[in-house]
Amino acid sequence: MNDDKPRRPSEPPPRRRRRTQQERSAETRALLLDVTVECLAEVGYAGATSQVIAERAGLTRGAQLHHFGSKAQLVTAAMEYLFERRIEEFRAGAAELRSAADFTSGVLDLLWQMVSGPAGHAYLELAIAARTDPELREAMVQSTRRMDAQVDATFRDLFDAPAEAGGFFELAIWAVFALLEGLAIERIVRPDDPKLEQILTLLKQMAPMAMSPR
Numbered sequence: 001m002n003d004d005k006p007r008r009p010s011e012p013p014p015r016r017r018r019r020t021q022q023e024r025s026a027e028t029r030a031l032l033l034d035v036t037v038e039c040l041a042e043v044g045y046a047g048a049t050s051q052v053i054a055e056r057a058g059l060t061r062g063a064q065l066h067h068f069g070s071k072a073q074l075v076t077a078a079m080e081y082l083f084e085r086r087i088e089e090f091r092a093g094a095a096e097l098r099s100a101a102d103f104t105s106g107v108l109d110l111l112w113q114m115v116s117g118p119a120g121h122a123y124l125e126l127a128i129a130a131r132t133d134p135e136l137r138e139a140m141v142q143s144t145r146r147m148d149a150q151v152d153a154t155f156r157d158l159f160d161a162p163a164e165a166g167g168f169f170e171l172a173i174w175a176v177f178a179l180l181e182g183l184a185i186e187r188i189v190r191p192d193d194p195k196l197e198q199i200l201t202l203l204k205q206m207a208p209m210a211m212s213p214r
Contacts, residue, residue: 028059028067029067032057032064032067032068032078033077033078035053035056036048036074036075036078037078037079037081037118037122038056039053040079040121040125040126041121044125045075045125048075049071050064050071050074053074072133072135072136072138073139075126075136076126076136076139076142076143078122079123079126080146080147082118082119082122083119086114086117086118086119087114087154090110090111091154093110094106094107094110094158097110102204104207104208105204105207107158108176108200108203108204108207111176111177111180112180112200115180115181115183115184116180116183116184116187120184121184123181124181124184124185126140127140151173152170152173155173156169172207176203176207179199179203180203183196183199183200
């Protein structure tokens with residue numbers, strides 16, 4: 001007697017779920033932001049034209065305009081997009097330094113890497129271009145305010161900052177960023193100048209006066 005159970009006819013492989021319009025739109029937007037970041041890093045703000053970005057992304061100019069109505073909107077969105085990624089990396093790196101003997105110095109090293117890297121260069125490119133471009137300047141003002149809020153929250157989480165000393169703490173963070181951004185510019189034209197490293201060392205020595213690690 002054959003006890004074999006009847007075999008089911010072979011079933012077709014499950015169909016892949018079709019992406020929703022919202023998912024496709026989000027993917028296209030992310031692609032545009034990635035390509036814009038690459039263009040800013042490679043050819044700067046002047047070279048990162050809307051047409052170049054659209055061609056690199058494999059999109060039509062109309063498709064690009066559907067997501068970002070102007071170049072100013074696109075490049076500032078790309079800068080914030082890159083900043084979001086870098087600030088998360090910064091937070092993760094700072095968390096690993098919690099038990100380090102010189103926490104403040106380690107945090108400043110991480111911050112210097114961020115300011116002098118792609119995220120910092122993208123910001124400098126746009127900040128300089130905004131001086132003579134009113135539309136870009138307005139977009140940068142709004143974008144910078146949003147990023148300032150994240151930086152403030154991040155550093156308040158990393159360091160003890162009493163509420164009554166909030167103004168001084170905020171000024172100290174701004175001073176650190178201003179100095180590091182200036183050094184990032186100087187390093188472009190003075191790549192081998194030992195004074196840059198000496199200034200970083202001096203900053204690490206002075207930082208504990210304003211910031212107290214947890």
